[in-house]
Structures are given as C-alpha cells and as structure tokens.
Amino acid sequence: MSRGPRILAIETSCDETGIAVVSDGRWIESNVVASQVAVHAVTGGIVPEVAARQQLRWILPGLEMALRKADVGWDDLDAIAVTYGPGLIGSLLVGINVAKGLAVSHGLPLVAVNHIEGHIYANWLAEPPSDDGANAKMAVEPAEPPFPLLCLVVSGGHTQLVLMADHGQYRLLGQTVDDAAGEAFDKVGRLLGLPYPGGPAISAAAEGVAPSTRFPLARAAGRYDFSFSGLKTAVLREVEGYRSRGEPIPVDGIAAAFERAVVDQLVRRTVAAAAEHEVAAVALGGGVAANRALRQALAERLGGLPLLVPPPAWCTDNGAMIGAAAAHRFAAGERADAALEAIPSLALPWQPAA
Amino acid sequence: MIIAIESASPDQSVALAHPSGELVADAAWSAERGQGSLLLPRLLELMSDHGVPMSAVSSLAVGLGPGSFTGLRVGLALAKGLAAGLAVPIVGVPSLDAWLDAQPTAVGAMVRAGAAQAWIRARTEPEPRLIAFDAVAETSRDAELVASTDLIGALELRRASPPTRAAAAVARRAAERLRAGAADDLASLEPVYLRPPRGLDDRAAAPVTWL
Numbered sequence: 001m002s003r004g005p006r007i008l009a010i011e012t013s014c015d016e017t018g019i020a021v022v023s024d025g026r027w028i029e030s031n032v033v034a035s036q037v038a039v040h041a042v043t044g045g046i047v048p049e050v051a052a053r054q055q056l057r058w059i060l061p062g063l064e065m066a067l068r069k070a071d072v073g074w075d076d077l078d079a080i081a082v083t084y085g086p087g088l089i090g091s092l093l094v095g096i097n098v099a100k101g102l103a104v105s106h107g108l109p110l111v112a113v114n115h116i117e118g119h120i121y122a123n124w125l126a127e128p129p130s131d132d133g134a135n136a137k138m139a140v141e142p143a144e145p146p147f148p149l150l151c152l153v154v155s156g157g158h159t160q161l162v163l164m165a166d167h168g169q170y171r172l173l174g175q176t177v178d179d180a181a182g183e184a185f186d187k188v189g190r191l192l193g194l195p196y197p198g199g200p201a202i203s204a205a206a207e208g209v210a211p212s213t214r215f216p217l218a219r220a221a222g223r224y225d226f227s228f229s230g231l232k233t234a235v236l237r238e239v240e241g242y243r244s245r246g247e248p249i250p251v252d253g254i255a256a257a258f259e260r261a262v263v264d265q266l267v268r269r270t271v272a273a274a275a276e277h278e279v280a281a282v283a284l285g286g287g288v289a290a291n292r293a294l295r296q297a298l299a300e301r302l303g304g305l306p307l308l309v310p311p312p313a314w315c316t317d318n319g320a321m322i323g324a325a326a327a328h329r330f331a332a333g334e335r336a337d338a339a340l341e342a343i344p345s346l347a348l349p350w351q352p353a354a
Numbered sequence: 355m356i357i358a359i360e361s362a363s364p365d366q367s368v369a370l371a372h373p374s375g376e377l378v379a380d381a382a383w384s385a386e387r388g389q390g391s392l393l394l395p396r397l398l399e400l401m402s403d404h405g406v407p408m409s410a411v412s413s414l415a416v417g418l419g420p421g422s423f424t425g426l427r428v429g430l431a432l433a434k435g436l437a438a439g440l441a442v443p444i445v446g447v448p449s450l451d452a453w454l455d456a457q458p459t460a461v462g463a464m465v466r467a468g469a470a471q472a473w474i475r476a477r478t479e480p481e482p483r484l485i486a487f488d489a490v491a492e493t494s495r496d497a498e499l500v501a502s503t504d505l506i507g508a509l510e511l512r513r514a515s516p517p518t519r520a521a522a523a524v525a526r527r528a529a530e531r532l533r534a535g536a537a538d539d540l541a542s543l544e545p546v547y548l549r550p551p552r553g554l555d556d557r558a559a560a561p562v563t564w565l
C-alpha cells in the first residue's frame with residue numbers, strides 16, 4: 001500500500017470534535033469524534049456558545065486519543081489540516097487555533113480545508129488493511145470515485161449539489177435557498193414532539209408507515225436549488241388542522257409524509273443533474289446521507305449509475321474527511337499562514353457555470 | 355522561556371519571559387476584528403526578533419478571563435496547541451489580576467461582558483463584579499482604571515488606559531506558580547467564563563459521546 005503524506009486533521013466546525021490521522025488522502029489510521037448530540041438534546045438544538053465551550057473542552061483529549069490509536073508521533077506527520085469554514089465561528093476558532101499551535105511547535109505545514117470539501121472527500125476514505133491481513137475485504141484497494149462526480153452534500157448545516165470535474169474542481173449546481181435538509185428534520189421533529197436530533201427520530205417514526213398526506217413538491221429559484229421552509233410550514237398547518245378539529249395527530253403518518261417529500265425533492269434534483277451532466281457516479285455526504293429512505297430512493301432512480309455512500313460514521317462530521325480533502329490541497333502546495341481566520345460562510349472555489 | 359498570551363479583550367498582548375518571570379519582550383495591539391488572528395503572527399515575530407527558538411520554550415501562560423468568550427477561547431486554544439505540541443506545562447492566570455499588576459496605580463480593572471455590561475475588579479476586592487453600563491457612576495469615569503479600549507470609548511472613562519502590558523504580568527504570575535510546582539491540567543483548563551451561555555444554565559456537565 002502506498003503511503004503518501006500522513007496528515008493530522010482537525011474538524012471543529014459545529015458540534016462534533018473530530019481528530020484523525022489519514023495517510024495518502026485515503027487511509028484512516030485513526031478517526032476520533034466527540035459528539036455533543038446528548039448535550040444539545042437538552043436544548044433541542046445547537047446553542048453556538050455551548051458548542052464552542054465543548055469544543056475547547058474535548059479537543060485535547062481527542063487529539064491524544066487520535067495519536068495513540070494511530071500509534072504515530074509528531075515526526076511521523078507531514079502536515080496538520082484544519083477546517084476553516086463554513087461553520088460556527090466559535091467552534092471553528094477552537095480547531096484553527098489548536099491546529100496553529102501544534103503546527104508551529106513542530107514546524108509542520110498547516111493546510112486549511114473547506115468543510116463541504118471534507119464531506120465530499122469522505123467518499124475517498126478507506127480503512128487500511130490490518131497487519132495480519134484479517135481485514136480480508138480490504139485486501140484489494142477500494143476503487144477511487146470516478147470523475148465527473150455529482151456530490152449531494154446534505155446535513156443539518158448544508159444542502160448542496162456539487163459537480164466535481166476532478167480533484168479540487170467544483171461547480172455548485174444548486175443549494176438550499178432557506179433551511180438545510182437536516183435542519184428541516186430537526187424543526188419538524190420538534191413540531192411533532194419527537195426527540196432531538198430530528199433526522200433519526202423522524203425516520204424511525206416513519207418506518208413502515210403509510211404517509212398520512214402528500215405535501216407538494218417545493219419550488220426554488222434555480223433548477224437544482226432546494227427549499228424546505230415551505231414544507232415545514234405545511235407540516236405545521238397539517239398539525240394545527242388536527243388540533244383545531246380535536247383529532248389525534250397521526251405523528252408517524254405525518255413524519256412519513258414529510259420524509260417522503262424531503263427525499264423526493266433531493267432525489268429529483270440529483271437525478272436530473274446526474275442525467276444532464278452525464279456523470280460517472282453520484283456520491284453522498286453529510287449526516288442526512290445516513291437516511292435509508294434517501295439512499296433507497298436514489299439507488300432506484302439512478303438506474304445503473306453507481307451511488308457512493310460512505311458509512312454513517314464518515315458521513316457525519318469527522319476529522320478523517322478533512323484529512324482526505326487536505327491531502328489534495330497539500331499536494332497542490334497550498335499552505336495556510338499563522339494569521340489563518342475562520343470564515344463562517346466560506347464557499348468552495350466554485351467555477352462559474354459554463 | 356515562558357510564552358504568555360492575554361486575549362480577554364480586543365487589547366491583546368503576548369510576552370516572552372525567563373522562568374524567573376523576568377520579561378524578555380512583549381507586544382500589544384488592539385484587535386480590530388474578534389478573531390484574535392494576530393496572536394500567533396505577533397508571537398512568532400517576537401520570538402524571531404529575540405532569537406527564541408521553539409525548543410527554548412519551557413511553559414505556556416495564558417490569561418483565563420473573565421472577558422470576551424471568543425477572545426479567551428482563541429488565546430487558550432492557541433496556548434493549548436502550543437503546550438500540547440511542545441509537551442510543556444501550562445498555567446492559567448486570572449486576566450484582571452494581571453491587568454492590575456500591569457498598571458500598579460490603577461484602582462480597578464474593567465472588561466466588557468456582553469453588549470451592555472462589564473466585569474469590574476476593584477483592587478481592594480477579591481472577585482470581579484458584574485456591572486451594567488448605565489450603573490457606572492460618574493465618579494468612576496474619573497477613576498484611574500485599566501480597561502479595554504472598547505469600554506474606554508463606550509463608557510467615556512477619562513482616566514483609564516488599556517492593558518497593554520498584561521501578557522508580561524500573566525508571565526510573572528505564571529512563573530510564581532510554576533516555581534511552586536503548580537501547573538494546570540492541559541486538557542481540562544477552561545476560560546473563567548463566569549456566566550453560562552446566554553439564556554441557559556451551564557451545560558458544561560452534560561456528557562459528550564466518543565465515537
């Protein structure tokens with residue numbers, strides 16, 4: 001197995017503290033994540049100041065675990081990578097400054113990574129084969145995603161459809177004009193009295209249940225743009241209708257109808273974009289990629305086109321995906337300097353529509 | 355060599371000091387933006403100007419607040435990264451104590467606490483008190499204070515000056531504690547927030563889940 005640059009990667013853009021060691025832009029040597037989901041369940045959503053405090057509290061224990069699990073020392077590393085946006089500024093700054101301190105203390109280059117790019121590069125990640133060859137399924141190096149690649153990045157913070165012509169070459173085809181898909185799941189989950197986070201709770205409620213209604217397909221500005229806030233309002237009206245009639249609210253049925261409407265919107269746009277741009281494969285990223293209804297519907301509607309879905313642990317925020325994306329920026333000679341700042345609304349270097 | 359960082363307010367400073375606490379050099383500036391992005395460039399500049407290599411660093415000293423949550427977090431995160439990378443001890447110092455040290459004639463130190471409040475630490479009192487802007491007495495405006503530039507402007511503090519030498523004082527206080535063999539726990543060291551996130555009880559005790 002080839003061993004390209006070995007990168008220590010730090011991801012603190014939101015409410016997960018992710019630290020990983022990744023070599024050659026693919027191989028996960030360790031991938032430690034401290035999840036604050038239980039913390040934010042108390043408030044039913046993420047309070048940025050709470051998230052930032054937790055980031056600072058857990059980043060060094062996470063670092064120590066990641067280095068120990070990978071069994072590497074500072075001399076074994078070629079670079080430090082860190083997410084510098086998009087995300088919550090208070091959370092981003094924790095990772096950025098710890099990364100700066102680590103980098104200058106060992107004279108290692110610092111590579112700044114876009115979080116969305118990280119989600120896309122989760123599709124390149126792989127577990128290295130174990131030394132004793134026990135990990136037989138990895139005896140053959142897993143293929144890399146082919147180009148052109150259509151990426152649907154969908155999570156609590158983002159919903160974007162990105163066309164990737166090659167490494168580092170992105171074209172934004174569409175994105176949400178209001179809420180992110182995962183955010184809509186959280187808000188509707190709260191509306192239906194389901195626990196936080198809303199995604200898994202709604203999927204569980206909707207499992208094997210017939211939708212109680214059919215919500216209309218949302219329209220958005222661009223052909224491949226998304227919109228979820230109207231859907232959220234439709235759910236609210238539906239719930240209020242049952243309330244005003246004094247009828248019991250069919251929570252599971254509404255959850256199923258909502259999930260179907262979200263999935264339908266994501267799938268339609270993705271399938272249409274895949275056809276128009278004649279891509280070689282479609283790749284998912286972001287926490288909502290773990291949604292089974294989405295994966296099933298996409299696989300069916302894409303016909304024979306390969307659908308790449310990283311394991312759930314690589315879809316949610318983590319350090320390994322940042323390490324994978326960083327490898328290409330590192331190879332291209334990109335280096336961040338000591339004054340690196342967080343950019344909460346960072347976009348990828350999108351190419352203008354041809 | 356001790357590296358000291360003080361970033362509780364937009365008036366930030368860094369210092370290099372001998373293990374005795376004796377100052378080698380310091381630098382101060384007023385940060386226009388809230389990110390503290392000048393901390394590391396200024397520190398590296400200071401180290402190179404005075405020929406101090408990373409290998410000469412023996413400990414980190416950092417102001418813990420109270421003050422700007424973001425400012426404190428940036429300073430402590432940088433200090434944690436340096437201390438973890440260099441495998442050296444870290445010592446946290448109450449920021450307003452250091453501010454008072456840095457300006458011996460000041461009767462109190464004041465730092466912003468949100469939009470319309472400030473923490474004030476009188477030299478004669480052990481702990482900082484929270485005070486609303488509109489409760490600042492006219493007489494206080496003529497008191498000799500050490501206060502962040504933004505407060506000096508907002509409250510028209512006529513005889514106040516900013517904490518430009520605070521990092522040097524942080525280094526002196528840290529040196530004392532280090533000589534007594536007392537360092538802080540690097541992983542769990544946190545700013546002195548003094549207040550929970552707006553509108554919340556403190557959730558610091560809620561557990562994270564390791565995945």
Ligand SMILES: [Zn+2]
Nearest residue numbers: 155157286317
């Ligand atoms: Zn994300």
